[in-house]
Structure formats: structure tokens, C-alpha cells
Amino acid sequence: MLHLPVLRRGSPYRSLDVQPLADLRTGQRVAELSLANPGLIARDLTETQAEARSLRDGIRCEELVGICGKAAELFLDGELPAGQRSHGREDYLAHLAATTGMPLAMGRRNMDKIAFVLREMERVLAGLTRDLPLDAIDDGWHEDERMVSFRRTSDLLGAVLPSNSPGVHSLWIPALALKTCLALKPGRQEPWTPMRIAQALLAAGTPPAMLGIYPTSHAGAAEILLRSGRSLLFGDRATVAPWRHDPGVQLHGPGWSKVLFGPDCAARAADHLELVAESVAANGGRSCINASGVWMPSHGHQFGLALAEKLSTIPARALDDPAAALAAQPSAAAAEAVSQFVEQRLAGGRAEDLTARFRDPGAAGRVATVDGSSFLLPTVLYTDDPTHLLAQTELLFPLVTIVEAPTEQLIDHLGETLVLSVISDDPGFQRRFLDDRRVDRLNLGAIPTTRVSWDQPHEGNLFHHLFEQRALQHDLATSAGSPSPR
Amino acid sequence: MSDAAALAAPAGAEAIADARERLDAHVREMVAWHFDRATGCPFWLEYAEGLDFDPRDVIGGYADLHRLGHFQDEWLRGGPIRRWVPQGLAGQPLYVFETGGSTGLPKSRINIxxxxxxxxxxxxxxxxxxxxxxxxxxxxxxxxxxxxxxxxxxxxxxxxxxxxxxxxxxxxxxxxxxxxxxxxxxxxxxxxxxxxxxxxxxxxxxxxxxxxxxxxxxxxxxxxxxxxxxxxxxxxxxxxxxxxxxxxxxxxxxxxxxxxTYGNTLMGLACSRPFVAEPEGGGDPDYTITYYPPHPRAIFDLVDPDDPSRTVDYGETGRVMLTTLTREFFMPRFLERDEGEREAPIVAYPWDGVSGLRLFQRFGESVVVGVY
The missing domain is CATH 3.40.50.12780 (ANL, N-terminal domain)
Structure with missing residues (x-):
């Protein structure tokens, strides 16, 4: 049995407390995962924080950027330790598919995203820091025409990670290149990606003590969040709620990303059918940047039908099918439960499932079973009530609600929105969202919500989370090497 | 063999039989005490009135306790608390200890x-x-x-x-x-x-x-x-x-x-199997925690959750059924909120134990331990 250990400051540790990992298709156990007890995590994090300065002093950002570059290729094609075995690319993808339902083809695309971030780390950091020279991180300051200095907010970045999609792991990697130690709690079904990234980074030369991976319980996750000066927390609304007012915890809850048509463009929404379909269904609809709402002041029903017809052509396929575009659900029962959840919300009235009429009459609703896996088929809902519960519903499959209401109502009820694509040619309308605090990433124009620009993080800014600008003056002459201000 | 290893070794058949005999004798003594008008508590005397038999006549040993059904924890929520005081101990200073109570009314148990x-x-x-x-x-x-x-x-x-x-x-x-x-x-x-x-x-x-x-x-x-x-x-x-x-x-x-150590207000204290730091023949120590109840004052049975009359096999997972038998407190066959694996008698404790003790999974509750 493949056993995935805890990674304690770079060293594998086999716990006596293990969690089985099963193949969603067969229910058979494919691996077991060591679970770290909260006290063990506390102990390691305390030790890491005590050594953080010496770890940082021992390496420069430039070296870490180089390490990330090497790690990119190792992550893609290397044979890397996975517990007591060595895993190649295909082993990784097969296990990822088995325990998370991510099709192999989709897994490959996510691998490419992660490798891109590793390979292009210098560009990514330049985007995060707005071109701050890296010696400002190494030395604490940089003086060119003007002095800039940043201080760390934490020696350690904790991250409580999700299982939905591997691409999300590209968010924490830059912290390492910024010389910040890491304590990661992988998602319960998806330890594969953070562990493979970590092994690639270690093989490329990362100081082992900078990396910790702690599969653990809720209590262990809380330990990571409480003890890391800065952390990232991924989870649903209930998971993130207790941490909402903790400035040290950057929340990555549901995205509720949306496409919003302005009054001038709603009648021509069909011109953007491809864009909306991509926003809803790319990556199997599993990302927080997938649109779960299309909000428009008119022509909503008509557009919704066109979208429903288009998305209903996406079939469920076996996970090893190169054309697979949907990810499997954890089980038939789970898929059925999610489908029932949608039905219950529809039963409340003022909403309809536009996809129903395009489904094969012989099919069993929105749940499909292929090759032992259960899938939820793309679903387009419609409501004319922006306060309807379905207007703010996000689920782990391509589900989108067309909300049709007068423009002012749409804007009033927009709600928290991770990515908003505003499709309008009216500059006045576009400007209304520039300082809208409910919106994180703003796309002005015909841009899918899923289009990522790596030099602009879509969710918070890791650099701003880990560093804060400070005033610094000195009367030292700059010498060769690394000047240290008094 | 170290002292700990000797104590943690499997118990012999004779020691197990002796322990069982002591338990049966203790059960008879406790039943006689709790169902006698001169010594029993109001709760059990009243309970006996509803039976079509006298427990003192039909309960000859531990195996016969099933005639009394399962003790219900609801009986311990709310008063009057004195219905639990045995007449034979009346007038002695009384302690009331609580268990639970994070939500709802706590269970109370009297102690002398x-x-x-x-x-x-x-x-x-x-x-x-x-x-x-x-x-x-x-x-x-x-x-x-x-x-x-x-x-x-x-x-x-x-x-x-x-x-x-x-x-x-x-x-x-x-x-x-x-x-x-x-x-x-x-x-x-x-x-x-x-x-x-x-x-x-x-x-x-x-x-x-x-x-x-x-x-x-x-x-x-x-x-x-x-x-x-x-x-x-x-x-x-x-x-x-x-x-x-x-x-x-x-x-x-x-x-x-x-x-x-595992203890609770209803049982007393269960000891853990002695830890063997250096197992004979090498290998890693066994860190499994196995608890043995304070026999014959308390007994664990690991039972099939769907059929509590069936004791599970050794090594099999079961729900903990706790029986407490003291002069102060008589609690037959209480289905605990815990489950674990049934463990065989050892030299130190020649009666059944339980390992892997955890909250009964079917309750689907999360264990809240927080600070403590």
C-alpha cells in the first residue's frame, strides 16, 4: 500500500494515524495518508519560526527563483518520491484522477499551469511586487533613485488547501521564492499536488526546513492558521467564516464569479456565448474563477437557452478519455445529493432549469455515470430575482444562474464577487465597478472570468500579505555586497 | 522479559476464569444490595416494582444482567438526585458530579x-x-x-x-x-x-x-x-x-x-496496558492504547451496534457497553457514546479491554476538545 508521509520540515514522517485514500470509481483503497497530530504541527512551526532568519540568511531570492525553474521541469517530468515509491508524471495523474475525479487531460493542463508559475517565477514575482528588485527582499531595502523598504509580516506562510483543482497550488509557491517558510495542509482527497511540488522543490535544492506538509484534522488546520503569522485558507462559507476578521488569514472562499452584461450589450449577449461558456465550464467548472452567475438587464432567458444548449453538449466521459471535460463527483450518492440540493432550491419558485429541455430524455437528470464515475452535467438555471438563493449558488461542477433584472437591482445585489467580467462599451458603466469593494479581480470588456494573468493575482496579493512597506533612512555609504542599514 | 512486558502478556485461562468468578460473585452481591428495601435506592426499588421477577432471584451472574435491559443516560438528567442514594448509605455526606452539559442538561451522578x-x-x-x-x-x-x-x-x-x-x-x-x-x-x-x-x-x-x-x-x-x-x-x-x-x-x-488513562464519572478509572518500550525480538514499540476497566467494579463489553446482545470478536470494532457495579451506583449495560476494538485479557488485567477508543461514529458528532 502506498503510504504518503507527513513532510516535517522537509523530512518524511510516518504517523500512526492514517487516512485511507480511495479510488472514487471502485471504492478501493489506493493509498493511505499520514495525519499529523496538532501538537506535532505546533512543535514544527515553532522550530521553523525560530530558525527562519538563519534559513533566509543562507539563501538569496535569486537562488530560489533558479530552484523554482529547475523544479518546474522536475514537477512535469521527474521521477519524484511519493512515500516509499517513486512517482512519474503518469503515476501522479492517475492518483489525482482516482481520488479527486480530475480527468487525466485536465490534470495535465493543471500541471502545465503550475510548471509555468515555477518556471516564470521571476515574472510572477515582478507582477506581485510591481517590479521590486529582489535584493530588497534579501537585504530589507533597495535604493535607486528613491529608497524602498519592506518588512516581513511573517516568517511563515500557512495554507489550508482545497482538493478541487491542482492549479490552485500555484498561489502559494511564490511565497517560497520570497524566502518565506511554508506549512501546508493539503486537501483531504488531494495531497498529490502539493507533495509533488514540494518534492520537486526539494530535489531542486530548496532548504528542507523551509517546507512542511501536514495532512491533518480540523484541529490541526486551526493550529496552522493560529501559528502562522500569515496564512491562506481555502474553504466554503462556513469554513472561512470564523477567520473573516483575522487580518493574518487571507480567505479564499467561494468565488461567486460573474459575467455582467451592461444595458448596451445585453441584446448582443449571444456574440459572447463562447466567452461565457468558457467562463462557466473551463476546468470542469471546479475553480473559484469559474462564473456561477451571468447577470443581465434583458434578454436573459433567450441567452440562457442558447447557453444551456451549448453546455448540454458537454458529455460525461471516462477520466482517461482525452476529451474529458467534466470531473467526477466523490460518489453517486454525493452527486445525487448535490442534484437534489439544486432541485430543492428550484422548488422554491421563480427559477427554472433551462438545461432540462436539452438533456437526453432517456438520461437520469443531471447525474450521469460513466466507467464507474458519477458526474454532474452542466446546468444553466434562470431567475428574474437577484435575491434568489440560486443567484448566489456555487457548486463544484459547471452550474450557472442567469439572473435577469433591472440594472440597478443587479448592481445592488451583486454580492461578493471574486472575478467580475463587465461586458459593456459604456465607460460610465464600467467605471461604476472600479472602486466596488465587493469585486476582487475586475475584467473590463470581453474577457472570460477564467483568464488568469500571472503577473496579477486574481485573489489577494501574496506579496502584500507577506510584506508591508516601511520608512527607512540611513547614513551608510553603500558598499559592495549587501549593505545593512543601521 | 521486562516487568511491563510480563504484565502486558496474554492472560492465562485460569486467571481469566478466576476473574470471571469474582465478577459473578460481585454481581450477586450488588444486585442483592440494590434491590433490597433496606439498602437499595428509590430508583431501583421502584424499577423493580415494574418487573415481573425479583432480580435477586434470577440474576446469578454477569451474564444475567441483560434481564434488566440497558441503563438509559436520560435517567441521570434532572432530579430528584436523592432517588439515586442507596438507603444503606443514607445520611452520609453526598457529592454530586456532572458529566456533559455543553448543551442541554448535564448528567448527574451521586458519589459518597x-x-x-x-x-x-x-x-x-x-x-x-x-x-x-x-x-x-x-x-x-x-x-x-x-x-x-x-x-x-x-x-x-x-x-x-x-x-x-x-x-x-x-x-x-x-x-x-x-x-x-x-x-x-x-x-x-x-x-x-x-x-x-x-x-x-x-x-x-x-x-x-x-x-x-x-x-x-x-x-x-x-x-x-x-x-x-x-x-x-x-x-x-x-x-x-x-x-x-x-x-x-x-x-x-x-x-x-x-x-x-480513561476515566469518566459513570465508571471510575480504566488503566492502560503497560507500555513496552523495547519489545522482545526488536521492532517498534506498540503505542496502541488499550484500556482495562476497574474490574469487577466496572466492566466493558464491546457489542454489535445493531445487536447489542452480541459481543463482538476480539479485534472487531464494537460499541462500548459499560456496566458499573458499586454499592453507591448500579448501572447495568449502559450503551456508551464510544466505540473501539475489543482486546483480549492480559496478565495485569485478566478481563476484556478496549483499544482505539473514540466517539461512536454513528452519532456523526465532532469531538470538541479545544483547549482541554
């Missing part, structure tokens, strides 16, 4: 001297080297209406020492955890640990510690308990698994005798 007896018996299992007679204790765990505070104090006194205490309210902790108020919980933990550190630093006679797993972790972050002179730790109060046991011995308190 049981808790002292339980802890005296437990004391006999502690080594004098690790828990030196005459040394003082720090009790760092749930206080308030629980038995634990007085019990640990009695244990310390029984061994010739005194006990220091730090207040801890687990119901407040539960509220903080359930409300996701993690930062407040961390602050409360620090408040508790600060008080413990003051005691440990200010009183150098403290050699023995009672605490819970979480508080032990928190304490060990601040100080080396070895350097402070702690020799033995009696750890309990919340669930512990093999990984925690190993972590405690290897990393938290290496060199200190670490004794995992």
Missing part, C-alpha cells in the same frame, strides 16, 4: 466514597519511582462540577502529597470551539498555561502531573517538564490515539513516565 476508592485502586497501578510517594501534584484539567478535581486531590493525598489546581471550564471551551472563536480559545489556553507555569516554577515539590493531551502539548511548548522535575504524567480527560501516545513519549516528554 466511590471516587476515592477508584483513585486509590488506580494509585496501586502507579510506579513509586515515577509518581514518588510524598511528592506534590499539579492538576491541570477540567474542574467545576466534575469529579476530576477532587479525585486528583484525593490521589495526591492518598500518596502522601498535596495537589495544586488551575481552574478550567470545558463548557466555555466547547462554546468557543463550536463558535469558531479560535483566537479567544488560544487566549484562554494561554491564560490556563500561564497559571500552571507559575505553580510549577514556584513549587519545586511538584513531581506528578495530571493533564489532558492538549494542555500537555501547550505546557511543553513553554517549558521542559523534565527540567522542572516532573517524573510522572497521568494523562486523560479526552480522546487519545496511538499517534499522540507516541508523540508524547518521543517528543513531548521523553524520559517522563507517561500514563494514558
Amino acid at each position: 466514597r466511590d471516587f476515592q476508592t477508584d483513585y486509590e485502586l488506580y494509585s496501586d497501578t502507579l510506579s513509586d519511582e515515577s509518581f514518588p510517594p510524598g511528592s506534590d501534584w499539579l492538576m491541570l484539567g477540567p474542574t467545576g462540577p466534575r469529579r476530576l478535581r477532587l479525585a486528583i486531590e484525593h490521589l495526591a493525598q492518598h500518596r502522601g502529597g498535596a495537589a495544586f489546581h488551575v481552574d478550567l471550564d470545558p463548557r466555555w471551551v466547547n462554546k468557543l470551539v463550536r463558535g469558531g472563536r479560535h483566537q479567544e480559545m488560544a487566549a484562554y489556553k494561554e491564560h490556563v498555561i500561564d497559571q500552571a507555569l507559575k505553580i510549577l516554577r514556584g513549587h519545586d515539590g511538584v513531581r506528578c502531573l495530571f493533564t489532558t493531551p492538549k494542555l500537555l502539548e501547550a505546557l511543553c511548548e513553554k517549558v521542559s517538564l523534565v527540567k522542572l522535575g516532573i517524573r510522572g504524567i497521568f494523562c486523560g480527560g479526552t480522546e487519545m490515539n496511538a499517534q499522540f501516545h507516541r508523540f508524547a513519549r518521543e517528543e513531548l516528554v521523553p524520559g517522563i513516565d507517561f500514563i494514558p
Whole structure:
């Protein structure tokens, strides 16, 4: 049995407390995962924080950027330790598919995203820091025409990670290149990606003590969040709620990303059918940047039908099918439960499932079973009530609600929105969202919500989370090497 | 073979049979006491009136207790509390201990001297080297209406020492955890640990510690308990698994005798199988925690959750069915909120035990331990 250990400051540790990992298709156990007890995590994090300065002093950002570059290729094609075995690319993808339902083809695309971030780390950091020279991180300051200095907010970045999609792991990697130690709690079904990234980074030369991976319980996750000066927390609304007012915890809850048509463009929404379909269904609809709402002041029903017809052509396929575009659900029962959840919300009235009429009459609703896996088929809902519960519903499959209401109502009820694509040619309308605090990433124009620009993080800014600008003056002459201000 | 290894070895058939015989005799004695008008408590005397048999006539041993059905925990919620006082002990000073109570009405159990007896018996299992007679204790765990505070104090006194205490309210902790108020919980933990550190630093006679797993972790972050002179730790109060046991011995308190113990207000104290640090023939130590009840005062059965009349096989998972048989408290066949694996008798405890003790999964509740 493949056993995935805890990674304690770079060293594998086999716990006596293990969690089985099963193949969603067969229910058979494919691996077991060591679970770290909260006290063990506390102990390691305390030790890491005590050594953080010496770890940082021992390496420069430039070296870490180089390490990330090497790690990119190792992550893609290397044979890397996975517990007591060595895993190649295909082993990784097969296990990822088995325990998370991510099709192999989709897994490959996510691998490419992660490798891109590793390979292009210098560009990514330049985007995060707005071109701050890296010696400002190494030395604490940089003086060119003007002095800039940043201080760390934490020696350690904790991250409580999700299982939905591997691409999300590209968010924490830059912290390492910024010389910040890491304590990661992988998602319960998806330890594969953070562990493979970590092994690639270690093989490329990362100081082992900078990396910790702690599969653990809720209590262990809380330990990571409480003890890391800065952390990232991924989870649903209930998971993130207790941490909402903790400035040290950057929340990555549901995205509720949306496409919003302005009054001038709603009648021509069909011109953007491809864009909306991509926003809803790319990556199997599993990302927080997938649109779960299309909000428009008119022509909503008509557009919704066109979208429903288009998305209903996406079939469920076996996970090893190169054309697979949907990810499997954890089980038939789970898929059925999610489908029932949608039905219950529809039963409340003022909403309809536009996809129903395009489904094969012989099919069993929105749940499909292929090759032992259960899938939820793309679903387009419609409501004319922006306060309807379905207007703010996000689920782990391509589900989108067309909300049709007068423009002012749409804007009033927009709600928290991770990515908003505003499709309008009216500059006045576009400007209304520039300082809208409910919106994180703003796309002005015909841009899918899923289009990522790596030099602009879509969710918070890791650099701003880990560093804060400070005033610094000195009367030292700059010498060769690394000047240290008094 | 080390002493611990000898005590942890499988029990012989004769020892098992002797223990069973003692249990049957004890059952007859307890049934006679609790169902006699001169000695029994109002609850059981009234209960007997509803039966079509006299328990004293038909219950000849442990196996016959099924005639009384299963004890219901609802019976312990609410009063009148004196319906549990046996006539044979009337007029003696009464303690009321509570269990649960984070939500709803707590269960209450009366005590006269049981808790002292339980802890005296437990004391006999502690080594004098690790828990030196005459040394003082720090009790760092749930206080308030629980038995634990007085019990640990009695244990310390029984061994010739005194006990220091730090207040801890687990119901407040539960509220903080359930409300996701993690930062407040961390602050409360620090408040508790600060008080413990003051005691440990200010009183150098403290050699023995009672605490819970979480508080032990928190304490060990601040100080080396070895350097402070702690020799033995009696750890309990919340669930512990093999990984925690190993972590405690290897990393938290290496060199200190670490004794995992399972106790509750309804039962008394269950001892853990002696730990064998160096197994014969090499290999890693077995950190599995196996508890043995204070037989014949209390008995565990591991039963099929779907058919509690069936005891599961050794090694099989079952729901814990607890029977408590003392003159103060008669609790036959109570289906606990715990499950675990049935373990075979050993030399030290030639009766059934339970390992992997955890909350009964079918309740689907999360275990809230938080600070404590």
C-alpha cells in the first residue's frame, strides 16, 4: 500500500494515524495518508519560526527563483518520491484522477499551469511586487533613485488547501521564492499536488526546513492558521467564516464569479456565448474563477437557452478519455445529493432549469455515470430575482444562474464577487465597478472570468500579505555586497 | 522479559476464569444490595416494582444482567438526585458530579466514597519511582462540577502529597470551539498555561502531573517538564490515539513516565496496558492504547451496534457497553457514546479491554476538545 508521509520540515514522517485514500470509481483503497497530530504541527512551526532568519540568511531570492525553474521541469517530468515509491508524471495523474475525479487531460493542463508559475517565477514575482528588485527582499531595502523598504509580516506562510483543482497550488509557491517558510495542509482527497511540488522543490535544492506538509484534522488546520503569522485558507462559507476578521488569514472562499452584461450589450449577449461558456465550464467548472452567475438587464432567458444548449453538449466521459471535460463527483450518492440540493432550491419558485429541455430524455437528470464515475452535467438555471438563493449558488461542477433584472437591482445585489467580467462599451458603466469593494479581480470588456494573468493575482496579493512597506533612512555609504542599514 | 512486558502478556485461562468468578460473585452481591428495601435506592426499588421477577432471584451472574435491559443516560438528567442514594448509605455526606452539559442538561451522578476508592485502586497501578510517594501534584484539567478535581486531590493525598489546581471550564471551551472563536480559545489556553507555569516554577515539590493531551502539548511548548522535575504524567480527560501516545513519549516528554488513562464519572478509572518500550525480538514499540476497566467494579463489553446482545470478536470494532457495579451506583449495560476494538485479557488485567477508543461514529458528532 502506498503510504504518503507527513513532510516535517522537509523530512518524511510516518504517523500512526492514517487516512485511507480511495479510488472514487471502485471504492478501493489506493493509498493511505499520514495525519499529523496538532501538537506535532505546533512543535514544527515553532522550530521553523525560530530558525527562519538563519534559513533566509543562507539563501538569496535569486537562488530560489533558479530552484523554482529547475523544479518546474522536475514537477512535469521527474521521477519524484511519493512515500516509499517513486512517482512519474503518469503515476501522479492517475492518483489525482482516482481520488479527486480530475480527468487525466485536465490534470495535465493543471500541471502545465503550475510548471509555468515555477518556471516564470521571476515574472510572477515582478507582477506581485510591481517590479521590486529582489535584493530588497534579501537585504530589507533597495535604493535607486528613491529608497524602498519592506518588512516581513511573517516568517511563515500557512495554507489550508482545497482538493478541487491542482492549479490552485500555484498561489502559494511564490511565497517560497520570497524566502518565506511554508506549512501546508493539503486537501483531504488531494495531497498529490502539493507533495509533488514540494518534492520537486526539494530535489531542486530548496532548504528542507523551509517546507512542511501536514495532512491533518480540523484541529490541526486551526493550529496552522493560529501559528502562522500569515496564512491562506481555502474553504466554503462556513469554513472561512470564523477567520473573516483575522487580518493574518487571507480567505479564499467561494468565488461567486460573474459575467455582467451592461444595458448596451445585453441584446448582443449571444456574440459572447463562447466567452461565457468558457467562463462557466473551463476546468470542469471546479475553480473559484469559474462564473456561477451571468447577470443581465434583458434578454436573459433567450441567452440562457442558447447557453444551456451549448453546455448540454458537454458529455460525461471516462477520466482517461482525452476529451474529458467534466470531473467526477466523490460518489453517486454525493452527486445525487448535490442534484437534489439544486432541485430543492428550484422548488422554491421563480427559477427554472433551462438545461432540462436539452438533456437526453432517456438520461437520469443531471447525474450521469460513466466507467464507474458519477458526474454532474452542466446546468444553466434562470431567475428574474437577484435575491434568489440560486443567484448566489456555487457548486463544484459547471452550474450557472442567469439572473435577469433591472440594472440597478443587479448592481445592488451583486454580492461578493471574486472575478467580475463587465461586458459593456459604456465607460460610465464600467467605471461604476472600479472602486466596488465587493469585486476582487475586475475584467473590463470581453474577457472570460477564467483568464488568469500571472503577473496579477486574481485573489489577494501574496506579496502584500507577506510584506508591508516601511520608512527607512540611513547614513551608510553603500558598499559592495549587501549593505545593512543601521 | 521486562516487568511491563510480563504484565502486558496474554492472560492465562485460569486467571481469566478466576476473574470471571469474582465478577459473578460481585454481581450477586450488588444486585442483592440494590434491590433490597433496606439498602437499595428509590430508583431501583421502584424499577423493580415494574418487573415481573425479583432480580435477586434470577440474576446469578454477569451474564444475567441483560434481564434488566440497558441503563438509559436520560435517567441521570434532572432530579430528584436523592432517588439515586442507596438507603444503606443514607445520611452520609453526598457529592454530586456532572458529566456533559455543553448543551442541554448535564448528567448527574451521586458519589459518597466511590471516587476515592477508584483513585486509590488506580494509585496501586502507579510506579513509586515515577509518581514518588510524598511528592506534590499539579492538576491541570477540567474542574467545576466534575469529579476530576477532587479525585486528583484525593490521589495526591492518598500518596502522601498535596495537589495544586488551575481552574478550567470545558463548557466555555466547547462554546468557543463550536463558535469558531479560535483566537479567544488560544487566549484562554494561554491564560490556563500561564497559571500552571507559575505553580510549577514556584513549587519545586511538584513531581506528578495530571493533564489532558492538549494542555500537555501547550505546557511543553513553554517549558521542559523534565527540567522542572516532573517524573510522572497521568494523562486523560479526552480522546487519545496511538499517534499522540507516541508523540508524547518521543517528543513531548521523553524520559517522563507517561500514563494514558480513561476515566469518566459513570465508571471510575480504566488503566492502560503497560507500555513496552523495547519489545522482545526488536521492532517498534506498540503505542496502541488499550484500556482495562476497574474490574469487577466496572466492566466493558464491546457489542454489535445493531445487536447489542452480541459481543463482538476480539479485534472487531464494537460499541462500548459499560456496566458499573458499586454499592453507591448500579448501572447495568449502559450503551456508551464510544466505540473501539475489543482486546483480549492480559496478565495485569485478566478481563476484556478496549483499544482505539473514540466517539461512536454513528452519532456523526465532532469531538470538541479545544483547549482541554
